[in-house]
Amino acid sequence: SFAKITQTASFVPEKTVTNDQLAQILDTSDDWISTRTGIKERRIATNENTSDLCINVAEQLLEKSGSTAEELDFIIVATMSPDYNSPSVACLVQGAIGAQSAMCFDLSAACSGFVYALSMGDKMIRTGAKKGLIIGGEVISKALDWTDRTTAVLFGDGAGGVLLEASQRKHITAENLQADGKRAMSLTSGFTPLDNPYVENKTTQDSSLTMEGREIFDFAVRDVVEQIKKVMNEQDEEIDYFLLHQANARILDKIAKKVEVSRDRFLQNMDKYGNTSAASIPILLDEAVASGKIVLGSQQNVILSGFGGGLTWATVSVVL
Ligand SMILES: O=C(O)C1CCN(c2ccc(-c3cc(CO)ccc3Cl)cn2)CC1
Numbered sequence: 001s002f003a004k005i006t007q008t009a010s011f012v013p014e015k016t017v018t019n020d021q022l023a024q025i026l027d028t029s030d031d032w033i034s035t036r037t038g039i040k041e042r043r044i045a046t047n048e049n050t051s052d053l054c055i056n057v058a059e060q061l062l063e064k065s066g067s068t069a070e071e072l073d074f075i076i077v078a079t080m081s082p083d084y085n086s087p088s089v090a091c092l093v094q095g096a097i098g099a100q101s102a103m104c105f106d107l108s109a110a111c112s113g114f115v116y117a118l119s120m121g122d123k124m125i126r127t128g129a130k131k132g133l134i135i136g137g138e139v140i141s142k143a144l145d146w147t148d149r150t151t152a153v154l155f156g157d158g159a160g161g162v163l164l165e166a167s168q169r170k171h172i173t174a175e176n177l178q179a180d181g182k183r184a185m186s187l188t189s190g191f192t193p194l195d196n197p198y199v200e201n202k203t204t205q206d207s208s209l210t211m212e213g214r215e216i217f218d219f220a221v222r223d224v225v226e227q228i229k230k231v232m233n234e235q236d237e238e239i240d241y242f243l244l245h246q247a248n249a250r251i252l253d254k255i256a257k258k259v260e261v262s263r264d265r266f267l268q269n270m271d272k273y274g275n276t277s278a279a280s281i282p283i284l285l286d287e288a289v290a291s292g293k294i295v296l297g298s299q300q301n302v303i304l305s306g307f308g309g310g311l312t313w314a315t316v317s318v319v320l
Contacts, residue, residue, distance in 0.1 A: 001130075001166035003122035005296060005320060007067075009060035010160035010286035011053050012043040012273060019153070026149045033153050034271075038249025042156030042274030045139045049083045051092035053159035053279075054137040058093045061133055061163045069099040074124050074132035077106045078113025078278040080189055080309060081138045089137060102132065110187065111245045111308025113278035114160075115177070115316055118304070121164045122172050135161030136278035143189045145208035154247075155209075156274030160282025169319075173301075174234035176227050177314040183219065186212040187309040216308070220251045224307045224315075225258040231315045232259070237301040239265065239317070241294060245306045246270035246280040267293070281306055296320050 018041045019030035034040055045053070054077055062069060077090040090104035109116040114136035121134045137159035144152050189209040195202060224244075232239065242265050244252060249270060256263040269284055276283060281304055288294040294302065300320045307313035 001125050001168065002170045002172070003125040003164040004167035004169070004171045005162045005318065006165045007061050007065040007163035008160070008282065008286040008289045008296070009057045009064060010158065010283040011056040011060065012158040012283070013045040013048055013053070015044050015046050016041050017044050022153055025146070026152060028149045028153055036250070037154060038268070038270050039154065039274045040271045043158055044141045045157040048139070050079055050081050050137050050139045050159070051083045051089045053139065053157070054089055054093050054135045054161070055096040057135050057137065057159045057161040058097050058133055061161060062097065065163050067131060067163060069097045070101055071131050072099040072102040072133060073129040074121065075099060075102045075104045076117040076121055076132070076134050078109060078117040078136045079106055079138055080108060080110045080113065080277055081140050081143050082106055093133070093135070109278070109312045109314070110310055111247065111275070111277045111280065112306035112310065112312035112314040114281045115304050115306040115314035116312070118162070119172065119175050119177055119314070119316060125164060125166050130166045132164050133161055134164055135159060136280070136282045138277045138279045140209070140277055143209045150213060151209055151211050154275050156276050158273055158276040158279045158283050160279050160286050162282060162285070171319050173237070173317045173319055174231045175316040176231050178227060179310045179312045181310070183215065183311045186215045186219070186311060189309065217248070217251060219311060220247070220307050221254045221258065224305060224313050225255055227313055227315045228255070228259055228303060228305055231303065231317050235317045237317070237319070239303050240300045241288065242266045242303045242305070243281055243284050243288070245308060246273065246284060247275045247308070277308065278306070294320060
């Protein structure tokens with residue numbers, strides 16, 4: 001069997017923070033943020049952590065599909081902002097919905113995490129699993145330096161996910177998952193320094209998110225484009241929609257040009273949610289399904305592509 005996406009869901013915190021509201025606490029402006037990133041507002045969690053957002057998505061996936069928690073063989077949560085190192089967010093989800101037959105783990109691949117996790121879910125089903133959840137969820141707001149206008153304005157909180165079920169037909173028709181640890185320090189978050197009674201000189205490095213914007217921008221326009229072209233060439237269908245990590249609208253412009261595909265085929269919602277890291281692709285997918293643009297089971301061909309911290313970048317072509 002092969003994995004088929006049979007349901008989608010998403011959930012974002014209620015509180016919306018606009019660019020103008022950010023301009024009241026940071027030396028920035030709506031003009032700068034919207035022209036340089038395409039972001040107009042974002043959701044910020046005020047009383048929910050990452051597991052709460054992911055539990056909501058999991059409950060929606062069960063409810064919308066009519067599946068029961070007991071039927072689930074696996075739950076994989078892609079996140080770079082877990083509630084705890086342990087227990088995993090996936091285990092917290094499992095406990096909350098009562099999916100006691102599911103094996104559970106979190107996957108750390110930053111903004112590529114959802115695509116990495118989707119590929120791992122396909123491997124689970126190819127080796128005998130029947131049904132599972134793949135969720136991307138983040139509360140990045142807790143990882144940010146809220147005095148740094150170059151990063152605090154870019155990110156948002158949210159979660160999205162899919163139900164995977166066994167199918168006789170191959171739905172992930174091509175994939176390419178990559179990483180480059182030599183560029184690891186271009187995007188960091190959640191550093192936990194060495195600390196114990198025997199450490200002589202403790203580090204002063206803090207844990208908030210750091211990003212070499214220029215380097216990541218160039219990486220996205222060069223390495224990601226090359227990977228998307230490779231995956232497109234490994235399958236012979238016309239691609240209906242490209243669902244890329246929602247980091248920056250100008251990057252989507254450049255990638256669309258380099259891949260020589262109409263920009264209209266590149267879906268976008270970072271204007272409403274900012275960069276939600278591992279959650280960005282599943283939120284975008286769920287909104288496209290809700291709007292009827294994408295219809296599950298319609299044989300539409302989509303490309304999903306995530307890129308970011310690690311550095312990691314991952315692209316799959318999927319027949320829905
Ligand atoms: O000066 C400007 O125009 C700045 C230039 C730098 N910008 C960037 C740069 C990189 C990212 C980014 C971040 C992640 C992390 O999830 C992943 C993927 C990307 Cl491509 C987002 N924005 C903002 C506007």
